[in-house]
Amino acid sequence: MPAHAPPEIKYTKLFIDNEWVDAESGKTFETVSPIDGKVITRVAEGDKADIEKAVAAARRAFHRKSEWRQLTASARGRLLHRFADLIERDREYLSTLETIDNGIVYAMSRFMIERVTSTVRFAAGLADKVHGDTIPSDFEGFTYTLRQPVGVCGLILPWNAPMSMFVSKVATALAAGCTMVVKPAEQTPLTALALAALLAEAGVPRGVVNVVNGYGSTAGAALTHHPHVAKVSFTGSLEVGKIIQQAAGASNLKRVTLELGGKSxxxxxxxxxxxxxxxxxxxxxxxxxxxxxxxxxxxxxxxxxxxxxxxxxxxxxxxxxxxxxxxxxxxxxxxxxxxxxxxxxxxxxxxxxxxxxxxxxxxxxxxxxxxxxxxxxxxxxxxxxxxxxxxxxxxxxxxxxxxxxxxxxxxxxxxxxxxxxxxxxxxxxxxxxxxxxxxxxxxxxxxxxxxxRIPFGGFKDSGLGREHGLEGILQYLEIKTVNIALPKLT
Structure with missing residues (x-):
């Protein structure tokens, strides 16, 4: 292990309903440092039973009378700014953890903290800028549109930039008002768990953000097939992306955002x-x-x-x-x-x-x-x-x-x-x-x-939808059209 002091591994369990819990099966798996091939720690291994618990928590948090749904858009923005403040406070710990778990050069990991915090603050600024339109109509009355959160989201992360991908997906979904279950890559779960702890410290209500460590064939499959998940966002390989797209239509018609690599x-x-x-x-x-x-x-x-x-x-x-x-x-x-x-x-x-x-x-x-x-x-x-x-x-x-x-x-x-x-x-x-x-x-x-602030996504087999920018938050919103009839004045 490097001369740089190894970070304390604070979080190894699942984060469900703002509590740290063991997997229902009691199973754990190793996360290994690519620096020397040695085991860093063991983390809880979630599967279908844990995804069920996490989705149920996210669904409760999305109920119209929940604490989360009662927050104003401005309050969501302030929560995200607190989250960014905490990331900046813990930048040394987070960047060290990312390097040990992923192998990214430490100087780059510290630089990525700046991008991570700017991503959160951009999302915070978007939270109260989601609006609809008024539309001229030929009938007696008027028409307007609302943009409303899509619901419970399944966010599946890659291993190549775990901290950045967690923040990119989670902060945007929070700005839109969604709730979520995050499935980190099994190779690199540690910063996702640490960031979940910071979200709880920032004041995110119970059940809004849940993190279930596990493998794609178990936890990931359960998440993409779950009938109460309204949207899946996945970054990873084309092969897995195709499987997720098929799964997204198997139990209900999920919205899907896919970023599936390239040959640029x-x-x-x-x-x-x-x-x-x-x-x-x-x-x-x-x-x-x-x-x-x-x-x-x-x-x-x-x-x-x-x-x-x-x-x-x-x-x-x-x-x-x-x-x-x-x-x-x-x-x-x-x-x-x-x-x-x-x-x-x-x-x-x-x-x-x-x-x-x-x-x-x-x-x-x-x-x-x-x-x-x-x-x-x-x-x-x-x-x-x-x-x-x-x-x-x-x-x-x-x-x-x-x-x-x-x-x-x-x-x-x-x-x-x-x-x-x-x-x-x-x-x-x-x-x-x-x-x-x-x-x-x-x-x-x-x-x-x-x-x-720049939209990102691909053509052809490189994916569907966009992340970042104004287009990114639209992926987490539904458009509702409201027609209101008014009697003629006599």
């Missing part, structure tokens, strides 16, 4: 400044160990600058420091667990076997923890596995292109459509690419710019 293209045109493009392209696929849904994992470089770009990309990757995420100057920590490490290594072997040139990296570092050297492949073609499938690791695949028209078609030749990027000094090129590429987010001369 980043295009480097021959007029790009390589002093900026090379580092951005590397950070776009190496940051957070490559465990990012919007990773720039398909890198298209125009032929005139291809050789020079590849040379610089290799030099940049070789200088990247991988190691203990608490150590000074480290840029990459470990992959989240042994399974993911081996999955990435498997893709690297496929890349070599299919003819791509591995120019640097691609090896495991040491035998303790799950560390990988950042890999750079050149001469990658569109039909190779590493160019088609989401790797979710620090693997840069560089491909050559000739014309803008060609690269737009190649960029769009995927079932994913989450993000895309382009580096060029030509405004017309940038606008044409941005208009024609099939992606929910397009970055021009930058990559990874994300803020709580």
């Amino acid at each position: 293209p980043l295009v480097i045109c021959d007029d790009a400044d390589l002093n900026f493009a090379v580092p951005y392209a590397a950070e776009g696929v190496f940051s957070l160990q490559g465990q990012v849904c919007v990773a720039a994992s398909r890198l298209f470089v125009q032929s005139k600058i291809y050789d020079e770009f590849v040379k610089r990309a290799v030099e940049y990757a070789k200088k990247r420091k991988v190691g203990n995420p608490f150590s000074e100057g480290i840029q990459n920590g470990p992959q989240v667990d042994e399974e993911m490490m081996n999955k990435v290594l498997g893709y690297i072997e496929k890349g070599k076997a299919e003819g791509a040139k591995l120019l640097t990296g691609g090896q495991r570092i040491g035998t303790t923890g799950y560390y990988l050297e950042p890999a750079v492949f050149a001469d990658v073609t569109d039909d190779m596995t590493i160019a088609k499938e989401e790797i979710f690791g620090p693997v840069q695949s560089i491909m050559k292109f000739e014309t803008l028209d060609e690269v737009i078609d190649r960029a769009n030749d995927t079932n994913y459509g989450l993000a895309a990027g382009i580096f060029t000094t030509n405004v017309q090129t940038a606008l044409q690419f941005s208009n024609l590429v099939e992606a929910g987010t397009v970055w021009v001369n930058n990559y990874f710019t994300m803020e709580p």
Whole structure:
């Protein structure tokens, strides 16, 4: 374990109806630190019985006469601001806990606290700005609309950014006035439990937020099939997203928001400044160990600058420091667990076997923890596995292109459509690419710019709906139309 003092593990049970309880079965499971492969602690393992209790608590909290439903929108906003204050107070504890459980570089974890608090405060500001419209009508009277919370929500979190994802989903649902059951990823449950404790301290009423640790096949399945859950929000793999979409229509017609990853293209045109493009392209696929849904994992470089770009990309990757995420100057920590490490290594072997040139990296570092050297492949073609499938690791695949028209078609030749990027000094090129590429987010001369006020989501198999921004809160609201008849004045 790192020299940095390990945090006290305060919360390991389920959080249901504002109480810390054991799983009905009494079962627990291990959460392991990817830093050294050692068990951090054991947490309660919830399943269908615990989901039943949590949904019942959330349903009671959503009753029209409940304390939660009687709160004004402004009061919900003040509660969220208190939550943000508590996150800032406990930033050291939360960022340390996130790094130990997830492997994220500690400096990045501390930076993420700023994004987390800004997300909560943005949601707090939205709480009292949900409004309807008055609509001109041809009948005698008038019509208006109301936006009202959808009800009990099932929020299923990924392991790659557990703290950010908890806050993004929970704060938005709270601003809308919903109640919820949160199912953290089994690999990384600890910050979700710590944040639930802060919500209770901030004054969230009983049953509004419930957290049930467990596995997708048990707790997750029970949540998505539950007839009293009105909406599911899931971030994770395409395969699981399809299962959730099917489950959402099995018992009732749930609203669904899905963010399901990507195979994002980043295009480097021959007029790009390589002093900026090379580092951005590397950070776009190496940051957070490559465990990012919007990773720039398909890198298209125009032929005139291809050789020079590849040379610089290799030099940049070789200088990247991988190691203990608490150590000074480290840029990459470990992959989240042994399974993911081996999955990435498997893709690297496929890349070599299919003819791509591995120019640097691609090896495991040491035998303790799950560390990988950042890999750079050149001469990658569109039909190779590493160019088609989401790797979710620090693997840069560089491909050559000739014309803008060609690269737009190649960029769009995927079932994913989450993000895309382009580096060029030509405004017309940038606008044409941005208009024609099939992606929910397009970055021009930058990559990874994300803020709580900017809507985020994908095209095609990258998902349904949007998170963040004004569009995000609309996913948790129903529109009700009210027609009022008035007699004619005589």
